Every structure is written in structure tokens, then in C-alpha cells.
Amino acid sequence: MNRFLSSKWTKLAVFLLSLVPFGILLWLCWQAYRSGDPTEYVTANPIEFITHYTGDWTIRFLCITLCITPLRVLANRPQITRFRRMLGLFAFFYGCLHLTVWVVLDPRQNTLPAIWEDILKRRYITVGMLAFLAMLPLAITSTAGWVRRLTFKRWKQLHRLIYLSAIAGVIHYYWLVKSDVRLPLMYGAIVAVLLGYRIVSWMRKRKPVAGRTPQPTVSAG
Amino acid sequence: MLIRKPADLRYSDVTPKEVYLNRRAFIGAGAATLGALALPSVSLATTKINGLVQTGPYHNLGDEKASPKATTSGYNNYYEFGTGKEDPSQNAPKWKVPTDWNIRIEGEVMQPKTLSLDQVMKLAPAEERIYRHRCVERWSIVVPWIGFSLSTLLKQVQPTGKAKFVAFETYYDPKVMLSPREAGIPFPYVEGLRLDEAMHPLTMLSFGMYGESLPNQNGAPVRLVVPWKYGYKSIKSITRIRFVEKQPPTDWNLYSSQEYGFYSNVNPEVDHPRWSQKVEQRLGTGFLGQGMQIPTVKFNGYGNQVASLYSGMDLRANH
Numbered sequence: 001m002n003r004f005l006s007s008k009w010t011k012l013a014v015f016l017l018s019l020v021p022f023g024i025l026l027w028l029c030w031q032a033y034r035s036g037d038p039t040e041y042v043t044a045n046p047i048e049f050i051t052h053y054t055g056d057w058t059i060r061f062l063c064i065t066l067c068i069t070p071l072r073v074l075a076n077r078p079q080i081t082r083f084r085r086m087l088g089l090f091a092f093f094y095g096c097l098h099l100t101v102w103v104v105l106d107p108r109q110n111t112l113p114a115i116w117e118d119i120l121k122r123r124y125i126t127v128g129m130l131a132f133l134a135m136l137p138l139a140i141t142s143t144a145g146w147v148r149r150l151t152f153k154r155w156k157q158l159h160r161l162i163y164l165s166a167i168a169g170v171i172h173y174y175w176l177v178k179s180d181v182r183l184p185l186m187y188g189a190i191v192a193v194l195l196g197y198r199i200v201s202w203m204r205k206r207k208p209v210a211g212r213t214p215q216p217t218v219s220a221g
Numbered sequence: 222m223l224i225r226k227p228a229d230l231r232y233s234d235v236t237p238k239e240v241y242l243n244r245r246a247f248i249g250a251g252a253a254t255l256g257a258l259a260l261p262s263v264s265l266a267t268t269k270i271n272g273l274v275q276t277g278p279y280h281n282l283g284d285e286k287a288s289p290k291a292t293t294s295g296y297n298n299y300y301e302f303g304t305g306k307e308d309p310s311q312n313a314p315k316w317k318v319p320t321d322w323n324i325r326i327e328g329e330v331m332q333p334k335t336l337s338l339d340q341v342m343k344l345a346p347a348e349e350r351i352y353r354h355r356c357v358e359r360w361s362i363v364v365p366w367i368g369f370s371l372s373t374l375l376k377q378v379q380p381t382g383k384a385k386f387v388a389f390e391t392y393y394d395p396k397v398m399l400s401p402r403e404a405g406i407p408f409p410y411v412e413g414l415r416l417d418e419a420m421h422p423l424t425m426l427s428f429g430m431y432g433e434s435l436p437n438q439n440g441a442p443v444r445l446v447v448p449w450k451y452g453y454k455s456i457k458s459i460t461r462i463r464f465v466e467k468q469p470p471t472d473w474n475l476y477s478s479q480e481y482g483f484y485s486n487v488n489p490e491v492d493h494p495r496w497s498q499k500v501e502q503r504l505g506t507g508f509l510g511q512g513m514q515i516p517t518v519k520f521n522g523y524g525n526q527v528a529s530l531y532s533g534m535d536l537r538a539n540h
Binding site: 029032033036037038039040042043044045046047048107108109110114117118121122123124175176178179180181182 | 289291292293295296300304306307358359360403404405406476492494495496497499500501502504505507508514
């Protein structure tokens with residue numbers, strides 16, 4: 001198992017697997033374009049379909065990335081951490097696609113003021129932008145060079161921004177849907193469990209040091 | 222308002238999706254001829270409607286080309302059959318529309334009445350009307366509906382002096398449809414119009430599209446079409462109509478009154494709280510609908526016919 005997890009081929013497989021949703025999207029778009037009938041492939045509303053598709057995969061990859069640390073500890077497989085950066089960057093990749101499609105294709109007046117107005121006025125877009133912007137510094141500082149430059153401790157602190165991104169992403173989804181909130185609530189539950197795990201393990205670590213003094217749960221450490 | 226006599230009567234059996242007559246060429250053409258061509262029905266779900274009046278006064282006010290049927294019957298909001306846009310076309314066809322369909326007309330009327338679907342359809346010649354349909358979610362389609370003015374049906378009963386509004390109710394069968402909890406909105410679905418809106422000749426009772434009966438996902442067997450209002454006002458699968466004194470509850474308004482008003486007239490000047498209504502995506506115009514993001518027009522382009530209904534009204538407050 002450990003050899004499997006450490007193999008460079010496994011890493012390549014995870015990389016290719018993460019590209020599959022993108023590949024499917026390209027294939028669907030190509031088929032829709034070629035056949036002249038988008039309904040079969042990308043629904044009757046291709047722009048909405050592509051927007052939702054890329055948004056879905058952004059939040060899925062955020063969740064997958066957040067699974068790495070609990071998996072590493074619970075399964076006692078430190079090698080899993082090797083995949084974390086790549087998965088996080090895929091979340092960013094799908095987030096970029098999502099944002100680009102929204103900026104370029106969303107039905108609105110295609111002017112910068114109109115886009116800016118949407119960001120400021122529509123709370124689901126505001127919080128969606130927040131989710132994206134929180135990912136931006138993480139993508140930039142994802143290299144080994146940046147870990148050194150920031151020192152590992154500060155780098156780790158900075159990368160807790162992913163919690164903010166995941167929470168904002170769920171709220172973005174929840175505020176966006178018209179009335180059926182089952183899917184956003186499902187992602188909310190997943191994110192809650194993944195962040196809850198971190199709160200619990202943080203509190204456990206604190207206990208021996210802090211003794212029995214009650215600890216306010218202010219941060220998801 | 223007076224409905225002019227249809228200028229020409231035609232059967233709509235030749236590629237009804239693509240070939241549409243320009244009504245102007247026929248207006249004033251004179252005597253009406255009715256052709257009925259009995260063709261065996263091929264489709265299991267829908268049947269051909271014969272003896273269509275294609276060039277009534279409301280045939281194609283916007284002179285527009287109808288959207289492909291694959292678009293209008295494959296992308297629907299019918300929350301009883303699922304909240305995804307493609308769910309209704311997957312789930313609704315499995316529903317067997319009761320053969321003994323009735324519409325009950327009651328409330329503030331002298332004599333309540335129950336009409337069978339057959340009786341309703343025989344009230345007037347079936348007209349084809351090509352209407353724009355603008356969803357509150359910023360997409361739009363153009364649909365060749367079949368039916369006649371709702372007023373034809375409403376005139377079958379005599380409202381009392383108290384009747385000020387008309388309330389509609391959709392069929393609901395929890396065995397085959399989503400629960401209100403799952404869909405997030407109350408069922409049975411309810412809608413309403415002011416009496417003058419309901420009596421307006423543009424307001425249509427429809428039982429078909431593209432020359433055929435309605436697919437289930439489009440509101441079979443009989444639905445409302447109010448082309449100057451956002452799509453959710455055009456209630457589907459109607460079983461009950463009530464004349465009432467007070468403004469009746471309407472489904473999306475019950476869900477969120479701030480987002481969905483009672484009037485719900487198409488209006489680019491009034492934003493939905495979560496998006497602007499200035500632009501719409503015209504569906505069925507090819508992949509990504511290049512160039513088909515079009516500016517939304519007040520009253521969906523039917524202002525000449527309906528703006529007077531709202532003179533002096535604050536359309537922002539009464540959105």
C-alpha cells in the first residue's frame with residue numbers, strides 16, 4: 001500500500017483522473033458544437049450547464065483536498081499528503097474555469113461596471129468571489145520555494161484559508177439555488193464534518209497543555 | 222376587448238416546428254376556411270391537434286421564429302417532477318395524465334361548474350399563437366402554443382360582483398410527484414391573476430404546442446400562458462379555478478415574497494434581488510447561443526396590449 005501511494009505512477013494517475021471532468025466537459029461541448037443540438041449534451045441552456053458543472057467540480061475538489069489530512073491521520077498513511085497540493089490546485093483550476101465562464105458568458109450586460117455591480121450587489125456572487133479570492137494566495141504559494149520563503153509555520157497558517165474558501169463556497173451555492181437546497185446542504189454537511197474533525201483534533205491537542213480550563217472554539221486550527 | 226375573427230384557418234400538420242405563416246400576409250384575407258386533416262398519431266406521449274387556426278389576431282405578435290421543440294420540451298421548470306431543468310422531461314412522461322380530467326370553476330360565481338377537458342377544448346376553435354416565454358431565471362424561448370383566450374372559459378360562469386381575482390391550482394399527486402419538502406415550494410402549486418389580467422385576450426388557456434397536445438413536462442393536459450409575465454405565472458396542469466375577492470396566494474411568492482411578487486410582469490427595470498433582469502438568454506439558438514443574449518423588453522414586448530392594465534401603478538412596489 002505504501003509503495004503504491006509513493007509511486008510516481010499513482011501521482012500521474014491522480015493527475016489524469018482529476019482532469020477527467022474537464023475532459024468530459026470538452027467532449028460534451030465538442031459534441032454539442034458538432035451536432036448543432038446542444039440539448040443532448042449540455043442541456044438547452046449550455047451556459048448555465050457549464051457554469052454549474054465547473055462550480056460543482058470546484059467545491060468537490062475543495063472537499064477532496066480537505067479529506068487528505070483526516071485520511072492521512074486516520075489511515076496512518078503520511079504518503080497521502082503528496083497529493084494534497086495537486087488536488088488543491090485542481091480546485092483552483094475548476095474555480096478559474098467557473099469564474100471565467102461567469103465573467104464572459106453569463107447573461108448580463110458585458111461591461112466591467114455591470115460585472116462589478118453584480119459582485120457588489122448580489123450576495124451569492126460576493127461570497128463566491130470571496131471563495132475564489134481565498135484560493136488565489138494558496139495557488140500562488142503552492143510551490144516548495146514559497147514554503148521556504150514563508151517558513152513552514154506561516155505557510156501552514158496561510159493555507160488555512162482553504163477553510164474559508166470551502167465555507168464561502170457552500171454559502172455561495174446555498175444562496176444561489178431557488179428553493180431545493182438539498183445539494184448545497186449535502187456539501188455543507190461534508191464541509192462541516194471535515195472542519196469539525198479539525199476542531200476536535202485541535203481541542204484534543206490543546207487539552208494536555210491547557211488542563212481543564214474551558215476552551216472557546218474560536219478558530220478551526 | 223374584441224377578438225377579431227380569424228382571417229384564415231389552416232391545419233398545422235406540415236413541419237409545424239419550422240414553417241410558420243406570417244400573420245400579416247393573411248390579415249384581412251377574408252373568409253375563413255377550416256381544413257382538418259386526420260393523420261394517425263405517431264408519438265405515444267402527444268397527439269396531433271387538428272383544425273388549427275394559425276392566423277388569429279394573436280398568432281405571432283412578435284414575428285418570431287419558434288424555438289426547437291427539443292429545447293422547449295427538454296428544459297423545464299416543473300418542480301413537482303424534479304427541481305433540475307432536465308428532471309421534468311425525464312420524470313413527467315412516466316406520469317399518466319388521468320383520462321377523466323376535469324376543471325372545476327368555483328368561488329365567487331353564480332353557478333360553479335365542472336367541465337371535462339373535452340368540453341373545454343370544444344369551447345372555441347384551437348388557435349396557434351407564437352408567444353415569447355421569459356423565465357425569471359433569465360432564459361427565454363418562443364413557443365407555438367395551441368389553445369384560446371382564457372376568457373372563453375371564464376365566460377362559462379357568471380362571476381359575482383365580489384370577484385376581483387382568479388386563483389388557479391395545479392394537479393397534485395404525492396405518489397408520483399415530489400413532496401413540498403423536497404421541492405422547497407408549497408404543493409399543490411397555486412397561482413393567481415387579477416380579474417382583468419385573466420380576462421385579457423392575450424392570456425391563454427393552452428392544451429398543445431407545435432401542433433400537438435402538450436407533453437407532460439410542459440403542463441399537460443391544460444395550462445395557462447401569460448406571455449407578459451415571468452414563466453412561473455403560467456401555471457401548469459390546471460384542475461381548479463376559483464374566482465376570489467382578495468389577492469390569492471401564489472406559490473413562489475409564498476416561498477419568497479421579496480424575490481417573487483404577485484404581478485411578476487417581465488420588467489428589465491426591476492432587478493431580481495439575486496440578478497439583473499436586463500438581459501436574457503434566448504435558448505435553442507445553437508451551441509452557446511452565440512449573439513443570443515438579448516435585452517429584455519418591458520412586458521416581454523407585449524406592452525402595446527397590456528401596459529394600460531397597470532397605468533398609475535408603481536411596478537417596482539408591485540413587482
